[in-house]
Amino acid sequence: xxxxxxxxxxxxxxxxxxxxxxxxxxxxxxxxxxxxxxxxxxxxxxxxxxxxxxxxxxxxxxxxxxxxxxxxxxxxxxxxxxxxxxxxxxxxxxxxxxxxxxxxxxxxxxxxxxxxxxxxxxxxxxxxxxxxxxxxxxxxxxxxxxxxxxxxxxxxxxxxxxxxxxxxxxxxxxxxxxxxxxxxxxxxxxxxxxxxxxxxxxxxxxxxxxxxxxxxxxxxxxxxxxxxxxxxxxxxxxxxxxxxxxxxxxxxxxxxxxxxxxx
Amino acid sequence: xxxxxxxxxxxxxxxxxxxxxxxxxxxxxxxxxxxxxxxxxxxxxxxxxxxxxxxxxxxxxxxxxxxxxxxxxxxxxxxxxxxxxxxxxxxxxxxxxxxxxxxxxxxxxxxxxxxxxxxxxxxxxxxxxxxxxxxxxxxxxxxxxxxxxxxxxxxxxxxxxxxxxxxxxxxxxxxxxxxxxxxxxxxxxxxxxxxxxxxxxxxxxxxxxxxxxxxxx
Numbered sequence: 001x002x003x004x005x006x007x008x009x010x011x012x013x014x015x016x017x018x019x020x021x022x023x024x025x026x027x028x029x030x031x032x033x034x035x036x037x038x039x040x041x042x043x044x045x046x047x048x049x050x051x052x053x054x055x056x057x058x059x060x061x062x063x064x065x066x067x068x069x070x071x072x073x074x075x076x077x078x079x080x081x082x083x084x085x086x087x088x089x090x091x092x093x094x095x096x097x098x099x100x101x102x103x104x105x106x107x108x109x110x111x112x113x114x115x116x117x118x119x120x121x122x123x124x125x126x127x128x129x130x131x132x133x134x135x136x137x138x139x140x141x142x143x144x145x146x147x148x149x150x151x152x153x154x155x156x157x158x159x160x161x162x163x164x165x166x167x168x169x170x171x172x173x174x175x176x177x178x179x180x181x182x183x184x185x186x187x188x189x190x191x192x193x194x195x196x197x198x199x200x201x202x203x204x205x206x207x208x209x210x211x212x213x214x215x216x217x218x219x220x221x222x223x224x225x226x227x228x229x230x231x232x233x234x235x236x237x238x239x240x241x242x243x244x245x246x247x248x249x250x251x252x253x254x255x256x257x258x259x260x261x262x263x
Numbered sequence: 264x265x266x267x268x269x270x271x272x273x274x275x276x277x278x279x280x281x282x283x284x285x286x287x288x289x290x291x292x293x294x295x296x297x298x299x300x301x302x303x304x305x306x307x308x309x310x311x312x313x314x315x316x317x318x319x320x321x322x323x324x325x326x327x328x329x330x331x332x333x334x335x336x337x338x339x340x341x342x343x344x345x346x347x348x349x350x351x352x353x354x355x356x357x358x359x360x361x362x363x364x365x366x367x368x369x370x371x372x373x374x375x376x377x378x379x380x381x382x383x384x385x386x387x388x389x390x391x392x393x394x395x396x397x398x399x400x401x402x403x404x405x406x407x408x409x410x411x412x413x414x415x416x417x418x419x420x421x422x423x424x425x426x427x428x429x430x431x432x433x434x435x436x437x438x439x440x441x442x443x444x445x446x447x448x449x450x451x452x453x454x455x456x457x458x459x460x461x462x463x464x465x466x467x468x469x470x471x472x473x474x475x476x477x478x479x480x
Contacts, residue, residue: 006457007453007457010452010453010456010457011449011452011453013456014427014428014452014456015427016427016434016449016452039460039464040456040460042464042467043456043459043460043463043464043467044428044456044459046405046409046463046466046467047409047413047428047459047463048429049406050406050409050410050413052309052312052313053312053318055304055305055308055318055322059304059305059308060300060301060302060303060304060305061301063300063301063304063325063326063329064297064300064301066326067300067326067329067330067333068293068297070330071293071296071330071333072334176292198294199294202294202297206298206301
């Protein structure tokens, strides 16, 4: 009987042999070759015991912290990002608001005197203010709920934050668009707060579905450390003021019904 | 053998999620790249450590691999797998790092006359460095011999062995990193295992004997 060569046995053991079936058949019948293969396997098994140090759970985060400052910005036109498939949903929402604002303007145009008709800029700002205000409201609600999250059953060791995570993912998409729009509009204050919010949303969106109380506490601490809830509330208040300021002044010939509503 | 064998479904969803992150990064969202870094760092570290056998070098390889991948992201084919791609970049850089390390060490210690070519002879290295069994436990001795035997492999052999045996990479992938063809890559795997066997079999046999005699802890 012709025995297998060392090369054939190593190729078989490492899964790179062309004639696997033929070698397996031979090994089944040949004790000598089986013994030879066992010797090779003993060496490889010993090598498998060599340890690889564990760089720690936060290793990926540390790598990012090291390389992030060295990554050059990728230059793209701001409007290109609006056509990303996932962002089209948020773009659609904004477009719907714009259409609504346009139609509202057309319908109410006859009731207004020319000096109170909002110009295009005002309408645009109003739409942004309304949309961002709603976005901040939803973000605040999600962060508050996350901060107060507890296990459904006190005996459970993990807290399920899958719902907050999914909401954070959706909010993240919107947030990016609003931040870019705020930057385009030159509203750096709003853009900065949206940038801070984006970091928190990113952390929440990339957290595991089930977190330990310690992990949840870390998320809470991060939310608190950045003072994001406070910033969001301040900006929301500011946006409400701006919304009032950009709303057209009430017409002089208001109906009695409108007068009643004002009280 | 330690190989990462994710289910087909999870591997597919990771690849899809990677593809989205790559697209977003290319669209200017730098933070999207963070997802890729955090997802693949451990995997790349394991490869880098096994190739360099040095934690500091391995960490440097990981960082450099992700930096290079970011810079070349525009050349990355969307249909390819980001994990495999960054892995290949890391393997290439690890080879460069190992060569650089050897040059640094060679500068520190000038080889004595007649020592040239010793590096490719793991058996002589192992025998020279073999401590007496009385001074070390069998397992510690074996571990030391394994480190020596791995260090004695050429860069290509160690790369081929690590990628095939420990990381379960395909021969084509190994050939791409070694810039050779699949036949040559297979041959490199074979040479690596053959050298390791030659260097370690006496020690593995001794360890087995010690276990049989109940003398090994």
